[in-house]
Amino acid sequence: MKRQDPNRQLEFLLSEVVRLQHRVYNQRFRATGLQQTQVAALIHLDRVEQLSQTDLAARLGMRKAATGTLIDGLEGKGLVERRRGREDRRLQLVSITDAGRDVVERVDEMAEGLATGYRRGISRDERVQLVSILQRLRENLRRMDVASAEPD
Amino acid sequence: MKRQDPNRQLEFLLSEVVRLQHRVYNQRFRATGLQQTQVAALIHLDRVEQLSQTDLAARLGMRKAATGTLIDGLEGKGLVERRRGREDRRLQLVSITDAGRDVVERVDEMAEGLATGYRRGISRDERVQLVSILQRLRENLRRMDVASAEPD
DNA sequence: CCTTTATGGTATGACATCATACCATCTGGA
């Protein structure tokens, strides 16, 4: 039962990196009052016109409930709008506002600066590789998630 | 200002994967009553005899306060012990108990099963590569973290 | 020695996410 060095155990390493990442980004974005996840949501919305909450949840890898409160926050700041679906009135269609687009613009510039330090010592090829592997990991995890998540 | 596809933006992708990962693992480990992070802490402690809380915090990428409550939980279950440092009485030296070692053993077996689905379609070489890149990313983030975190 | 500063840990209040349970609306078959 030779156990992995926890420093190399993929799952733990990923968690650690993401914890650090959230901390660093949230410190830097303090001025905007936005969390990294909210920024992610805004950027998703900036590229697609509108999205139901369930769609958005799937893209962020979150649950519906959490996505709802996430959007509450963005809506409260006027960065995002909700409209009931016209055909299917269960849907909450979320779309970004002009104010939201401005924020994305500003945040993008900040992110530019951060990315420099973030990517130091990692080549373009490696980044491409990394993304590719992470996408497969995500696929695997999605499969494992639904496999056990009947009741939602 | 050509913006990245959020599906490929490294930072977001990492966050998403880790959210999924936590969900899947916590579902599966429900029976043990442990969170993935607690498991990580146990495994660290299983390999080093003892560790101060600050050390442990550094290894997990967390802050001191959060690490304290994490350990409270493990201590409450009897998986871990705290002793005041004999030479430096500020230190809380944390070490794993026999019960803790048993849990690690059991969890390791469960993790074995999970890892199969987790790693599907990802070669050994790719995993090595991934770990290497993540370690550099971690280094970068640590630098960016302390760079701004004077007051703790 | 004695004071200042650094360091380990804890307390507190905020917030994000989760799981579960629930309500509203749609859809497909009897």
Next chain:
DNA sequence: TCCAGATGGTATGATGTCATACCATAAAGG
């Protein structure tokens, strides 16, 4: 047509992590 299940969303209570502020002990300089 209408009822049963599926699906979108919300409400609630728990927990994990954070940032900040604080206390206790140690180390360093006069």
